[in-house]
Amino acid sequence: xxxxxxxxxxxxxxxxxxxxxxxxxxxxxxxxxxxxxxxxxxxxxxxxxxxxxxxxxxxxxxxxxxxxxxxxxxxxxxxxxxxxxxxxxxxxxxxxxxxxxxxxxxxxxxxxxxxxxxxxxxxxxxxxxxxxxxxxxxxxxxxxxxxxxxxxxxxxxxxxxxxxxxxxxxxxxxxxxxxxxxxxxxxxxxxxxxxxxxxxxxxxxxxxxxxxxxxxxxxxxxxxxxxxxxxxxxxxxxxxxxxxxxxxxxxxxxxxxxxxxxxxxxxxxxxxxxxxxxxxxxxxxxxxxxxxxxxxxxxxxxxxxxxxxxxxxxxxxxxxxxxxxxxxxxxxxxxxxxxxxxxxxxxxxxxxxxxxxxxxxxxxxxxxxxxxxxxxxxxxxxxxxxxxxxxxxxxxxxxxxxxxxxxxxxxxxx
DNA sequence: TCTGGGGTCCTAGGACCC
DNA sequence: TCTGGGGTCCTAGGACCC
Numbered sequence: 001x002x003x004x005x006x007x008x009x010x011x012x013x014x015x016x017x018x019x020x021x022x023x024x025x026x027x028x029x030x031x032x033x034x035x036x037x038x039x040x041x042x043x044x045x046x047x048x049x050x051x052x053x054x055x056x057x058x059x060x061x062x063x064x065x066x067x068x069x070x071x072x073x074x075x076x077x078x079x080x081x082x083x084x085x086x087x088x089x090x091x092x093x094x095x096x097x098x099x100x101x102x103x104x105x106x107x108x109x110x111x112x113x114x115x116x117x118x119x120x121x122x123x124x125x126x127x128x129x130x131x132x133x134x135x136x137x138x139x140x141x142x143x144x145x146x147x148x149x150x151x152x153x154x155x156x157x158x159x160x161x162x163x164x165x166x167x168x169x170x171x172x173x174x175x176x177x178x179x180x181x182x183x184x185x186x187x188x189x190x191x192x193x194x195x196x197x198x199x200x201x202x203x204x205x206x207x208x209x210x211x212x213x214x215x216x217x218x219x220x221x222x223x224x225x226x227x228x229x230x231x232x233x234x235x236x237x238x239x240x241x242x243x244x245x246x247x248x249x250x251x252x253x254x255x256x257x258x259x260x261x262x263x264x265x266x267x268x269x270x271x272x273x274x275x276x277x278x279x280x281x282x283x284x285x286x287x288x289x290x291x292x293x294x295x296x297x298x299x300x301x302x303x304x305x306x307x308x309x310x311x312x313x314x315x316x317x318x319x320x321x322x323x324x325x326x327x328x329x330x331x332x333x334x335x336x337x338x339x340x341x342x343x344x345x346x347x348x349x350x351x352x353x354x355x356x357x358x359x360x361x362x363x364x365x366x367x368x369x370x371x372x373x374x375x376x377x378x379x380x381x382x383x384x385x386x387x388x389x390x391x392x393x394x395x396x397x398x399x400x401x402x403x404x405x406x407x408x409x410x411x412x413x414x
Numbered sequence: 415t416c417t418g419g420g421g422t423c424c425t426a427g428g429a430c431c432c
Numbered sequence: 433t434c435t436g437g438g439g440t441c442c443t444a445g446g447a448c449c450c
Contacts, residue, residue: 242420
């Protein structure tokens with residue numbers, strides 16, 4: 001048996017923690033750049049606000065219903081997530097942190113699962129203030145389903161017997177299954193497969209043909225035979241990316257240089273944190289595809305690095321070279337993306353045959369900057385080429401404080 | 415004026431090897 | 433008249449997840 005614990009309306013719940021007067025009121029959290037709605041309290045859901053609603057298009061309704069709006073505050077959500085996960089790890093020796101707000105626990109050998117689920121839920125809410133739902137079932141896919149079933153009531157759900165599982169599958173839309181997206185749902189609907197039970201009852205060969213090997217795994221999982229193991233080890237990432245839209249589109253090359261350098265610096269931090277070096281750096285520019293009638297271009301370049309690197313200096317140098325190559329006049333650029341690929345473990349990098357360059361000095365500088373920034377706060381030391389972040393930095397008009405990660409933002413109690 | 419930012423896995427097809 | 437039978441690696445594109 002496996003449990004899936006999922007935080008309810010996670011970002012909205014985090015914001016409410018430090019604004020208790022908002023309990024029972026509609027709250028939404030926006031994506032980066034205050035673009036779309038990405039989290040909603042139950043009250044906001046009830047008012048009809050949808051995931052992905054474009055903020056400036058629903059602004060009138062937001063005002064009308066006095067919905068409290070927040071910009072994304074990942075410093076806060078990341079820290080609250082770590083607290084929740086730490087508590088959850090007490091409840092099982094085998095834990096997979098699946099996303100910022102979800103966690104699988106191995107429940108093999110555990111008994112009285114109903115009681116245990118309640119204990120988990122009550123402990124998390126008592127110790128962190130974050131409400132969670134707990135779904136327990138024989139496989140990950142079914143645990144996901146169990147979790148979804150109690151999401152509305154915000155409680156717990158254990159699916160164990162065949163009768164319980166069959167009854168649950170019967171009322172569950174196939175498109176809501178973990179692993180079935182919009183495309184597959186449409187495809188399956190065409191074959192008359194509407195519910196999760198319909199999918200489970202299909203012949204295995206048919207599933208394999210239409211949904212490939214992933215569908216076969218899902219089919220077994222729906223039969224209560226686990227096929228997707230818990231990921232207990234955190235693996236090094238295969239790609240690392242830093243991509244962000246600008247607060248305002250620009251055609252100014254100087255701004256693009258600043259933004260690209262800044263994202264690349266951030267990318268290099270992520271690489272160092274993961275213990276990886278890049279062998280290839282990709283740079284891509286975007287115009288705003290939503291603006292019909294304006295000239296569109298999405299130029300991209302892939303730069304093989306002379307030496308695997310994760311220091312800011314070498315990567316920014318490569319990125320500037322790439323940017324120069326793909327930049328064109330006559331376009332309004334709205335976003336830049338830098339991506340590190342061909343990652344190799346730091347310390348296992350291949351030296352260059354014809355030079356004795358090994359990046360030692362640049363690596364030292366970056367590591368020192370990490371240390372200082374960890375101690376004095378992100379951005380204390382930056383690369384000069386990043387500029388002052390005025391023109392292109394993202395919109396965050398409704399940002400809350402870093403209540404749990406910044407001394408000056410900690411709430412005082414009298 | 416304003417529409418997110420990350421990731422993963424799988425398959426088919428091409429290029430190459432002996 | 434007739435032209436094999438294994439492999440690997442890489443990439444682009446498509447699907448999915450939060």
